Amino acid sequence: MTHNRSPQRARLLWCGYAAFWLGLLYALVSVYWAAGGTVGLDTLGGELERLARARDPRMIAVVWLTAGLKLFAAVLGLAVVQEWGQRVPRRVLLTLSWGATAALVLYGGSLVVGQTLVEAGVIEASADMDRKAFSWHLFLWDPWFLVWGLLLGAATWGRARRSAAR
Incomplete structure (x- = not known):
């Protein structure tokens, strides 16, 4: 039985660390x-790009807030796989981590599905769509959220199972 736990623990660690690094890199882009x-x-496109280039104070505040939230969610990936994460009450840690997982997967997943439907011609693209920004969102920015969420979810699932078994 110990033999089965070691690969399982390695996968749990890998998912937690990968979720951390994906989140940290995403936070650094925002910073x-x-x-x-x-x-x-220019990969953002539309109003987001315009406001960011104009250094609109509200937009900059939102980007700083977003960076902080991304960093917090990234640290959750470590907290669910590291011993120091056990200092956080189990229910609090799992609630935060499941909440971040749901937000990342629902946000990234819904955008990827919608954009894939546009790319496949099932949904008609608007005439003024910024094709470059659209491609960046379809192939990088939005799948990044989805993959990050799936990794965080896998690490959280492993943590929940491990702590329930104790």
Whole structure:
């Protein structure tokens, strides 16, 4: 039985660390843009790009808030697989982690599904669609949320099973 737990623990750790790194990288992109960086803003498209380029104070505040939330969700990936995460009450940690998982998967998943339907011609794209930004969202930004959420969910599931078995 111990033999089966070791690969299971390795997968749990891998998912938690991968969720952490994906979240951290995503948070760093937001920090870069919030601090005034402009490389890659054209991948956002539309009003988001316009407001970011204009350094609209409300938009910049939202980007800083987003960076903080991404960093918090990234740390949840570590908290569910590290010993120090056991200092957080189980119910609190699992509630936060499941909540972040649901937000990431629902947000990323719904966008990817919708964009895939547009790409496949099932849904008609608007005439003024920014094709470059659309492609970046379909192939990077939105799947990133989805994959991050799935990894965090797998790590959280493993943590919930491990702590329930105790």
